[in-house]
Amino acid sequence: MYELEVTADVLAMTAPGNANRRFGDGTSSGATATAQAHEATAASETLDSTQTRLVRLVLAGDRDSFGRLYELYAPLVHGILLARMPRSEVEDTVQEIFLHAFKKLDTLRDPNAFGPWIGMIARNRAMDFHRKARETVEITDDLKSADSNVARAEEILAIIRLLPDAYRETLVLRLVEGMTGPEIAERTGLTAASVRVNLHRGMKLLRAKLGFEEGLHE
């Protein structure tokens, strides 16, 4: 029932007549909202053209351009992996995925889809990890960090990992990697509406699981 509530709220916010509520504080004019929307679209087009250009350069033999692609998309891959794998495995796996992507870049049919493509590779790699890890020992508490902040972060991350796939990935990209909703949509290839719904539903579930009224720092 409450999911329906959230959906209605989100739909109300994404409705064309309420565009100012999406981008402003509710009192901003329609012209301002339109301008912000244009800016967001322009930014999206810039990212698309940048990744297309970089992919083509790499295919033409420019290895340095792949470093730029790595800078742009490493946080995305890191977030996707962090939502699914133990933190200790994530750093190395990010490197492996980009190395694999570099070798297989010629199989990418649409240079504009580099983000969704490498995201899919990351999800598949995480699934492979769990398939192989079933027979091995699980990560235990003594492997967790001694730092209290990091330990608390890992606890919350563990709760996020219990959420459905779409929610946990979007929440990690937003709360851990610090991306905004539009950035998540651009990089993952999801629609903005999907990301918005995933963020709100995921946040509501997370709040319920954490019990915010008791405070996070107890």
Place this chain on the structure above:
Amino acid sequence: MNNESDYLWDKTGEPDPKVQELEEILGTLRYQPRPLSIPENVSVGGKRSFFRSATPSLAIAATIVMLLLGLGVWLGWQRLQKGEPAPQARHESVAPATASTPNKESVVASSPGDIPKVVEEPYRSLPRPTLVAVRGKRVRNEAVTRAIAARKLQEAEAAKDQLMMAFRLVSAKLNYAQKKTQELNQRDQVHNQHKIG
């Protein structure tokens, strides 16, 4: 809800303290930039072995060669089974057609006023002298011919079995090559599976 929603969505509007708190705590796990090291010997497209890249074409070529060989062997055995001479010898043994040799078709007029009809005569109505001679020779050596024919029949049967086995092998190899090619294509392509929302 609106302020919270805006802040959660694109970090605009009044910050939600609870979301900010979560950002602050979880931010400790954020990606720390680390240089990507790509070995010099690694290139786009990877290192594809000759065998892997040439497998489909090699398999097709091998299949065609095996089919041609099998066809040649089968035709050879068929000829032996029928006791026919080689193509050159057969041309030499056939006597040239004489002027008296009747044609396959002849013009027949049943009555003076009728339109002449074209009647097709049976091909074997008048055997040619060479064929008669061959037939006579066969009659004389009937017993020998039967024995030889029985032996050749057995050999032909064995050859047929071998040929069928070869065809089965070729078919299996072709299927394997096709399967491998499809696997390679499927492995290299990522389809629109990223829409998880």
